[in-house]
Amino acid sequence: MDTAEEADICRVCRSEGTQDKPLYHPCVCTGSIKFIHQECLVQWLKHSRKEYCELCKHRFAFTPIYSPDMPSRLPVQDIFAGLVTSIGTAIRYWFHYTLVAFAWLGVVPLTACRIYKCLFTGSVSSLLTLPLDMLSTENLLADCLQGCFVVTCTLCAFISLVWLREQIVHGGAPLWLEQNQQQPANAAGPPNEAPGQGNGGAENQPMPAPAEPPAENAAAAEAPDLPADPAEEMELDNEDEDDGGAEDVADANNGAQDDMNWNALEWDRAAEELTWERMLGLDGSLVFLEHVFWVVSLNTLFILVFAFCPYHIGHFSVVGLGFEEYVRASHFEGLITTIVGYVLLAITLIVCHGLAALVRFQRSRRLLGVCYIVVKVSLLVVVEIGVFPLICGWWLDICSLEMFDASLKDRELSFESAPGTTMFLHWLVGMVYVFYFASFILLLREVLRPGVLWFLRNLNDPDFNPVQEMIHLPIYRHLRRFILSVVVFGSIVLLMLWLPIRIIKHIFPSFLPYNVMLYSDAPVSELSLELLLLQVVLPALLEQGHTRQWLKGLVRAWTVTAGYLLDLHSYLLGDQEDNENNANQQANNNNQQARNNAIPVVGEGLHAAHQAILQQGGPVGFQPYHRPMKFPLRIVLLILFMCVTLLLASLVCLTLPVFTGRWLMSFWTGSAKIHELYTAACGLYVCWLSIRAITVLLAWMPQGRRVILLKIQEWTLMIMKTLIVAVLLAGVIPLLLGLLFELVIVAPLRVPLDQTPLFYPWQDWALGVLHAKIIAAITLMGPQWWLKTVIEQVYANGIRNIDLHFIIRKLAAPVIAVLLLSLCIPYVIAVGIVPLLGVTMEMQNLVQRRIYPFLLMVVFLMGILSFQIRQFKRLYEHIKNDKYLVGQRLVNYERKAGKASASTHSSSVQE
Structure with a gap:
């Protein structure tokens, strides 16, 4: 045996080849990693779960080894036996998957729907005939679809409860819920947010008035070591007391914490063992039948607790107060009645929580408090996601009636004919409006100085958690914020929609209304209109990143102009040089800095207080700025200038694209009436192309005429x-x-x-x-x-x-x-x-x-x-x-037509 053969060793076990375990070279790799035993490669493939070499990316190949007595063609009986076996296996799987589909798509939704109807029928006979109703074949498809919706709602409610529990566990419960029960003063306090002010809880920290700008609190910079908020000072004063009494209340707190974190390790282990295939029955086992039973039981429990009880509480209250006719006239009797029931249930939980606190029932008090938090967060989510966009959508529709030559009577008739569709469309319009308004606020934050928009929540803040605010902040704070949001959003609609429409009707009487009805002389149908708009025009406009950059540039230009006109450049955009000077002055003379009207670098105001509550840390920082003379008057002038600018921008957006589109479409259609979506889309596209061409030419101007021609x-x-x-x-x-x-x-x-x-x-x-x-x-x-x-x-x-x-x-x-x-x-x-x-x-x-x-x-x-x-x-x-x-035998790599490329790969692997 020569030296070359002695050098051939396995790349895995580093041993030589034998007659029983020969070496193979199955991939492009050369050198010391060229050879490998088949057993070593198979073992490595099992662990790595790959079918190719990690170095050269060549796929390993195996050739089958058959028995010597194998015929050249399989006998018919072998093929028939294998076919019968395969058909039997397929039939078995077909029966199993049919049972799975019948259970999850038939039994679960049908049971949920029939139980839901039985509970809300309101008669004893429906309860007695429930077993027969389960086996009824009437309205199977409709009941299954309705049951799927019910199951989806219950599952969403269950997931929301689990997620809310995690928020309470990891984010912390309100202090009025976690207060020291051994202190009589705190224990005697009422349980809800408003009486919780006596507890010094996070829900009741005194907040500066939102009307005060952060600069009004400049005196706080003179003593940076002192708390900037009285609530923080109170927390610092009580910190030692809380630490001293921690051991005394450890048992009570641990008991409550055990209720929230019971058997966490066991649940994690069970979650690891339970997979989607095993839970749904797609692994071939029948364990899913137990899961079907638990899902049906969970549906029934959630329907009973979260739908049946609140609905009947609200129903009895509405009937008792004599508001039944008004609720029925809304066409959403069930929804409104259920919401009323939840409101009354929240009030009841507050009262019971207070009674439990008086008699010092620790577990009952905590359970009632957690239930109240669940109801409170649910109602706030309904208000934030459902009611507020709906109000915005209806207000947008009311303010734009003259633009479409409509009246309130028309909207009333459409609501009477299709209340659900009408409400959904208005909610959708409101959601779009809220979304784009929030997007514009985010764009403003990129341009303006940090701290200008201190009164608005920063949605880009990674520490911003609206659910934690819903848990911790009191109801009156949410109510105040809701009213303020309605006023602000409604005022912007008046400014940018209703007022421009009035001005357009006064200056251009024949321009409005917009034509949104398809007449017989229209050359296209509504289907082609929607497809053209959604598939051609909107993607061409929205997929361009220039639009946002243009808008950001316009906002920056407007801000610079307004800043220099009103001497608010430092307030709006900040000044880095002034910041450095202010820092030096603060190090030398804090009193002189206060006379120069520089704001503190620590945050004040509503937004900073919110973040202090949620982050449980220092307040949010502001970038310093110079405060000019007659600052409030300049702020008022800035707001007026902003309103005039928004009004003019709205006038241009409502008239220019439509006018341009009408003028261009007239060359094609003549005097025929065209849907305004066509004209507006055409006008927007032409305006976008024109602006794009102008910006490109302006960018080419400094390069000279020859470059421009090229x-x-x-x-x-x-x-x-x-x-x-x-x-x-x-x-x-x-x-x-x-x-x-x-x-x-x-x-x-x-x-x-x-x-x-x-x-x-x-x-x-x-x-x-x-x-x-x-x-x-x-x-x-x-x-x-x-x-x-x-x-x-x-x-x-x-x-x-x-x-x-x-x-x-x-x-x-x-x-x-x-x-x-x-x-x-x-x-x-x-x-x-x-x-x-x-x-x-x-x-x-x-x-x-x-x-x-x-x-x-x-x-x-x-x-x-x-x-x-x-x-x-x-x-x-x-x-x-x-x-x-x-068996199988590993196939050696053979260099054929691709020898050159293979050698290149192998040399790179060797290096």
Whole structure:
């Protein structure tokens, strides 16, 4: 044995090869890691759960070793036995999954719906007939759908309760709930937030008036070592007392904490063992039947506790107070009655909590307090997410009635005809308004000096937790914030919608109302309108990142202008040099700094107090600024200037895009009335292109005329290429795709054989755009094939690096060829070949109308047949391996055509 053979060792166990355990070189790697034992590789593959080498990325290959007595072809009886076994296994799995689907999609929702109806029927007979109602076959589908909604609500309620418990455990409960019960003064205090002021709790820390700017508290900077808030001073005074009494109340607190954290390790271990497959029954076991029983029981319990009891409490109260007619007139009797029940339940919990505190029932007091927190947070969530956007949506609608030539009577009639849909649409509009308002506030925070918007919550703050605020802050604070938000949002709607509409009607009487009704002379339908807007215009506008940058630049320019006009530049944007000077002055003379009207670097005001409560740390910092003379007057002038600017901006946004769109659309449609979504979208697009062109030209100006001409030439060429690609990909392909869909699906279903189908190219193109986007999305999410590769390459190149030759040759030409063949071949067969066979006119008409769906069915059947053939080949290999496979042998890597590339990889691995 020479030295070369002695050097061949396994890369894993570092031992040489033997006759029983030979060495293999299964991948591109060379040198000391070239060889490996098959047993070592198999063991490593089991641990790493990979099928390729981690260094060279080459996939390992194994060749099967069959028994010597294996025939060249499997006997028919072996194939039949394997087929029967596979069919039996498939039937067993089919029965099991059918049982799973029947349990989760049938029994659970149907039981929830029938129990829900039984509880809310209000009669004893419904309870007696509940077992028979469970087996009833009436309205199965409707009850299952309604039951799915009920189950979803109960599961969401359960998850919310668990999450709220985690918030209380990790974020801390209110101090009025955790107060020392051995102190009579604290124990005698009432339990709710308002009496909790005597407890010095976090809910009742004195807050500075929101109207006071942070600069009013400049005296706090003179003594930075002292607490800036009286509540903080109170907490510091009581800190030693709390620490001294900690051992005395340890048992009581630990008992309460045990209730909140019972068996945490056991629950974690159970959660690790329980998987989704095991819970739902997808692992083949029948353990899921127990889970079905518990889900049904949980649904029943939650319906009884969270729906039945509050509803009947509210119902009896509404009937007793004589408000039944008013509640019934709202068309939402059940929802309003349930909310009233929750409000009364919260009041009852407050009273019971106070009584338990008086008689010193520790566990009862804590349980009632936690229940009150749950009800309180639930009601606040309903108000914040449901009521507030609904108010904003209705206020937007009321203020914009004149813009659409509508009246309150029209809105009342629409509400009477469809109350649920009307309320949902108004809630959706309100949510969109609130969302964009919050987005604009976030943009303002990026421009303005930190501390200017001290009275608004910072949604980007990672420590901001609205649920903790709902838990800790008292009800009157939330009520005050809600009223302030309604006033602010409502005033902005008046300023930016109602007042501009009045001005437009006074200056341009014929401009309003907007045309939002489709008339018979409109050249398009509502479907194509919505598809064009959603699939073409809005993505083109929203996918551009320039819009936000432009808006941010406008806000910054306005802020700089207003700052210099009103001498508020330091207040609005800050001044780094002034900050450094102020820091030096503070080190030298704090009194002189106070006379210079510099604000403290520690935060004051509502926002800082909120963060102090939630973070349990120091208050939020502010960037210092200079306070000019007559500061309140300048702030008032700043607000007036802001209102005038918003009014002018709203006037421009309401008139310019629509006017531009109407003027451009008039060249196409003449005097016909066009839906304003068309005109507004067209105008917005033209305005966006104009602004984009102006900004690009301004950016090119410093580079000289020659560079500008070269840039214009490049952009002209790029625009021409983009137009050609747009015509092919956004024009021809969607039109052919929509026409094919019309011939294959729509026309055979909607048009009888004795009528002639009519085709509308505009609608076919609009549907084709939608289908093309769906097909592209499915292709990008699917496996790798030539169309996905081409689309990904086109996306990667982008518009600036657009490759016209590649797009036409690899994407447009093949797709258009396939679509044209799909359209032309059936037409040639039906019109050119079938009449030559001498069939009747009725048969020719039948063939012409049904050949497209017939060929689609043929292609579908061929696909199924191809799939079944592949499955049979897999079954054949499976039967052969089960009966005659005795082992596997590792395959050595052989350098063939790709020797050069393989050597390159191996050399890199050696290095």
